[in-house]
Amino acid sequence: MDTVGTKVDEVEALYSSGGVKLEWAIRELFDTGFADCSVVRVSDQKKGEPDLLMTFPNGKKITVQVTASENPTKYIDSKKAGEVIAQSARFHPDGYICMGRPDFQSLAIEQADHLGVEKNFKLIPIFVLAELFVRSREGKLSHKNCAKLLLSSRGYITMSEVDKITKP
Numbered sequence: 286m287d288t289v290g291t292k293v294d295e296v297e298a299l300y301s302s303g304g305v306k307l308e309w310a311i312r313e314l315f316d317t318g319f320a321d322c323s324v325v326r327v328s329d330q331k332k333g334e335p336d337l338l339m340t341f342p343n344g345k346k347i348t349v350q351v352t353a354s355e356n357p358t359k360y361i362d363s364k365k366a367g368e369v370i371a372q373s374a375r376f377h378p379d380g381y382i383c384m385g386r387p388d389f390q391s392l393a394i395e396q397a398d399h400l401g402v403e404k405n406f407k408l409i410p411i412f413v414l415a416e417l418f419v420r421s422r423e424g425k426l427s428h429k430n431c432a433k434l435l436l437s438s439r440g441y442i443t444m445s446e447v448d449k450i451t452k453p
Contacts, residue, residue, distance in 0.1 A: 296415045308336045308351050319421040320431035335372045348373035353386040361385040363393040380405030394441040401439030409442045
């Protein structure tokens with residue numbers, strides 16, 4: 286238990302897991318229902334598929350690439366961040382997300398902002414995802430607003446975007 290009054294092992298797993306375990310940790314985080322969408326792990330990734338498939342009640346789909354650096358000072362580069370687009374062709378998604386830890390390099394952020402003009406593409410640092418979950422658990426952020434941010438936002442998603450949709 287912590288200050289939000291609920292068990293938050295899901296958040297701890299976001300920071301302690303890597304590789305496939307991080308993919309599962311994110312999927313399990315969404316299993317809690319904090320956002321109005323469902324997430325499944327793409328189990329057959331032999332041909333360069335995305336890691337996760339996010340589906341919303343309106344039928345829209347977003348493919349998700351998950352990446353984490355073992356080195357807390359080595360940020361995710363633009364090449365790695367953009368791989369989700371090429372990997373997602375067979376899913377015909379309505380958008381793309383790269384979720385990463387610890388954060389993204391400045392070029393990746395710049396490229397995401399440019400890509401976001403024409404495509405529903407976004408970068409979400411793991412700490413922002415964790416904060417969405419915590420604020421939802423605290424009752425400061427609705428499930429629908431979490432889903433709206435995940436579905437509609439574009440570019441590099443920061444805490445200021447989360448702040449905009451959070452109840453005081």
